[in-house]
Amino acid sequence: MSRQVVQAAGTANSGAGNVYWHDGIAALVPTSTSPMAKVDVVVIGAGYTGLHAAITAARAGRATQVIDMHELGWGCSTRNGGQISPSIKPSLAALTRRYGADRAKAVRNEGYRSLEWVGSFIKSEGLDCDYQRCGRFHAAHTPAHFESLVRDTERLGREEDVPFEVVSRANQHTELGTDAYFGGVVLKQHASLDPAKYFSGLLDLAKKAGVAVTDDCPALDIKREGNAFIVTTPKGDIRAENVVVATNGYSTGLVPWLQRRVIPIGTYMIATDPLPKALIDKLFPTDRVASDTCKVIYYYRPSPDRSRILFGGRVSADETNPAISGPKLHHDMCRIFPELANYGYTHSWTGKVAFTFDTLAHLGQHAGLYYAMGYCGSGIGMASYLGMRLGQQLVGNPEGATAFDNLQFPTRPLYFGKPWFLPSVVRWYRFRDHWQIKRAAGDTRVMA
Numbered sequence: 001m002s003r004q005v006v007q008a009a010g011t012a013n014s015g016a017g018n019v020y021w022h023d024g025i026a027a028l029v030p031t032s033t034s035p036m037a038k039v040d041v042v043v044i045g046a047g048y049t050g051l052h053a054a055i056t057a058a059r060a061g062r063a064t065q066v067i068d069m070h071e072l073g074w075g076c077s078t079r080n081g082g083q084i085s086p087s088i089k090p091s092l093a094a095l096t097r098r099y100g101a102d103r104a105k106a107v108r109n110e111g112y113r114s115l116e117w118v119g120s121f122i123k124s125e126g127l128d129c130d131y132q133r134c135g136r137f138h139a140a141h142t143p144a145h146f147e148s149l150v151r152d153t154e155r156l157g158r159e160e161d162v163p164f165e166v167v168s169r170a171n172q173h174t175e176l177g178t179d180a181y182f183g184g185v186v187l188k189q190h191a192s193l194d195p196a197k198y199f200s201g202l203l204d205l206a207k208k209a210g211v212a213v214t215d216d217c218p219a220l221d222i223k224r225e226g227n228a229f230i231v232t233t234p235k236g237d238i239r240a241e242n243v244v245v246a247t248n249g250y251s252t253g254l255v256p257w258l259q260r261r262v263i264p265i266g267t268y269m270i271a272t273d274p275l276p277k278a279l280i281d282k283l284f285p286t287d288r289v290a291s292d293t294c295k296v297i298y299y300y301r302p303s304p305d306r307s308r309i310l311f312g313g314r315v316s317a318d319e320t321n322p323a324i325s326g327p328k329l330h331h332d333m334c335r336i337f338p339e340l341a342n343y344g345y346t347h348s349w350t351g352k353v354a355f356t357f358d359t360l361a362h363l364g365q366h367a368g369l370y371y372a373m374g375y376c377g378s379g380i381g382m383a384s385y386l387g388m389r390l391g392q393q394l395v396g397n398p399e400g401a402t403a404f405d406n407l408q409f410p411t412r413p414l415y416f417g418k419p420w421f422l423p424s425v426v427r428w429y430r431f432r433d434h435w436q437i438k439r440a441a442g443d444t445r446v447m448a
């Protein structure tokens with residue numbers, strides 16, 4: 001019998017739900033309530049992108065100010081799933097068609113480099129954020145998807161040296177305690193962390209490097225004045241030689257050119273009630289993160305202390321109320337793990353990631369403004385890495401060069417930052433995924 005689900009209440013400071021990770025960190029405190037009037041660099045947006053750019057600029061001797069329109073840690077960077085992957089969505093073949101073989105290879109390499117770099121950065125800076133090179137179990141939602149997943153992963157092994165292991169349906173319980181899938185692959189390089197602890201560690205590093213950090217301070221306007229920029233905020237103007245725009249899924253009309261190039265899309269998570277250890281061990285016999293081949297992907301994992309399951313997915317495209325997304329996620333989680341119908345959830349939250357029309361992240365300069373964004377839902381590694389590279393570019397360090405430099409950042413006619421097409425696209429893909437799942441379950445019954 002299903003137990004009553006505990007409805008998550010939004011916290012005063014989140015604005016988008018009750019985030020499990022926020023329970024585990026001390027208050028995130030700014031350095032000042034008002035921004036400095038004159039700096040070398042002002043960074044708009046205090047997430048992984050903005051903090052990494054700021055740390056790099058400050059360590060190179062630039063007077064640096066970070067501002068965020070909300071309280072610190074409000075954005076995606078403390079509310080994600082904590083799953084770190086190489087991030088590049090288009091395949092080598094697709095990128096080769098677009099850019100030629102050399103550039104395609106270089107772009108794909110940046111994904112692996114971001115994964116390696118974030119791990120070594122966390123280690124060398126001694127950040128306490130439950131980082132683990134745990135690997136990922138990527139599960140197939142139909143037999144046909146298992147075949148193509150194995151084919152694609154074998155190609156990655158051959159072409160890009162990706163270490164993997166194929167897990168048949170018969171052996172699936174060694175990875176995941178469910179019969180909902182048809183086998184999968186283990187991707188051994190993928191990693192996990194506690195995103196809010198990571199953010200908190202970055203904030204400390206930024207402060208130690210001398211970065212000034214001000215919260216509740218929206219950038220309202222950016223104007224050029226001679227060789228400098230003036231960023232207008234309700235707490236005073238900031239004059240800066242360089243501006244970094246690091247607003248990702250929360251980009252507004254502040255820079256209309258950027259707003260026309262990123263597609264904000266909601267993604268959703270819940271944290272279950274504390275679960276019996278034996279149940280966690282049965283459902284997650286390893287500590288890996290997990291995801292599946294559904295077009296509207298589900299991603300989930302045990303919490304770092306293995307007391308709960310943290311389950312995420314895109315149960316809508318535009319829902320902003322975690323009281324509505326929570327029950328939908330719980331329902332979908334119980335389809336995969338029927339035992340969890342006996343347990344509720346204590347936390348439900350949402351956030352906005354940024355997709356792009358070419359499904360690649362982008363960094364560069366527009367009208368003299370530096371930007372990095374568009375991580376397409378996988379930004380822990382890439383936002384960190386590109387934030388750091390952007391900082392290097394800004395201070396003139398040649399190591400800042402990346403394979404993304406000078407790639408065209410596409411938009412579409414009639415797109416001005418409001419993705420009116422998304423709800424119907426997500427609804428169609430979810431319908432198709434569920435139809436495929438039902439049909440595959442029917443096939444299994446026929447085969448049995």
Ligand SMILES: Cc1cc2nc3c(=O)[nH]c(=O)nc-3n(C[C@H](O)[C@H](O)[C@H](O)COP(=O)(O)OP(=O)(O)OC[C@H]3O[C@@H](n4cnc5c(N)ncnc54)[C@H](O)[C@@H]3O)c2cc1C
Pocket residue numbers: 044045046047048049050067068069070073074075076077078079080081082083084085217218219220246247248249250251252254267268269299312349350351352353373375376377378379380381383
């Ligand atoms: C539920 C969820 C699950 C996710 N799971 C994963 C995962 O498992 N793995 C993964 O790799 N990625 C995941 N992501 C994505 C990842 O969290 C993001 O890609 C990454 O955090 C982006 O960092 P950022 O610094 O660019 O943006 P954010 O961290 O979103 O920061 C942007 C900041 O800009 C501020 N801002 C916007 N406009 C202004 C303005 N005008 N003035 C001042 N400030 C402004 C916002 O307040 C915000 O704090 C997930 C995201 C969500 C929401």
